Amino acid sequence: MLTQLERRGIRDTRVLEAMRKVKRHHFVDPAFRDRAYDDTPLPIDEGQTISQPYVVARMTSLLELQPSDKVLEIGTGSGYQAAIIAELAHKVFSIERHMSLLQKARKALDEQAYTNVVLKQGDGTIGWAEFAPFDKIIITAAAPKFPKTLFSQLKDQGLMIFPMGEMRMQELVLIQRNGEEAIMKEVGQVSFVPLVGREGWANNTV
Ligand code: SAH
Numbered sequence: 001m002l003t004q005l006e007r008r009g010i011r012d013t014r015v016l017e018a019m020r021k022v023k024r025h026h027f028v029d030p031a032f033r034d035r036a037y038d039d040t041p042l043p044i045d046e047g048q049t050i051s052q053p054y055v056v057a058r059m060t061s062l063l064e065l066q067p068s069d070k071v072l073e074i075g076t077g078s079g080y081q082a083a084i085i086a087e088l089a090h091k092v093f094s095i096e097r098h099m100s101l102l103q104k105a106r107k108a109l110d111e112q113a114y115t116n117v118v119l120k121q122g123d124g125t126i127g128w129a130e131f132a133p134f135d136k137i138i139i140t141a142a143a144p145k146f147p148k149t150l151f152s153q154l155k156d157q158g159l160m161i162f163p164m165g166e167m168r169m170q171e172l173v174l175i176q177r178n179g180e181e182a183i184m185k186e187v188g189q190v191s192f193v194p195l196v197g198r199e200g201w202a203n204n205t206v
Pocket of ligand 1: 049050074075077078079080081095096097098101122123125140193195196197198
């Protein structure tokens with residue numbers, strides 16, 4: 001898997017090291033375990049997916065994580081992306097709307113002794129005001145529009161990355177906060193499940 005990531009242009013050695021260290025099979029359904037190290041997304045419960053390793057590596061490296069960073073993730077899913085961030089940052093706060101996924105992720109993270117990942121069930125589009133502001137924010141589901149509340153919980157000069165757009169394909173957007181201004185860069189095409197919530201897609205549209 002690492003050779004594939006390097007071949008596709010992931011050069012950040014800290015990210016590659018984290019990808020080497022975190023064992024993806026712990027986060028994958030037993031039925032798909034033999035495919036845990038393929039560079040492909042895989043189904044998890046509730047009709048959701050664990051992201052493709054290349055996309056995890058790319059989004060992580062674009063966040064330029066520092067060991068002191070406090071990071072907010074929306075869409076815990078399997079907990080795999082949270083584990084990768086936990087290797088590179090100080091603390092990860094991650095929100096998942098499905099309780100069943102949250103419980104499985106908690107178990108997988110506990111089994112691997114990730115003590116710096118805090119999880120909660122809820123609508124991540126409204127963020128986590130209690131622990132804001134965050135150095136970095138990552139949304140691992142597709143937002144229909146600019147996520148205003150999450151942006152307001154980002155530190156000045158902080159970075160936020162998320163897929164934005166329609167159901168099947170989205171543009172990966174990297175934002176840097178500069179005062180009240182968002183400096184926006186499009187960094188490629190991705191395919192994520194929809195972000196469902198108050199500032200996401202309505203439940204009945206997906
Ligand atoms: N980061 C995950 C990938 C998750 S897929 C991993 O590494 O496995 C996207 C997840 O976002 C799904 O589990 C979905 O339930 C969740 N999600 C969608 N909308 C959400 C919202 N408003 N708040 C929190 N989680 C949400």
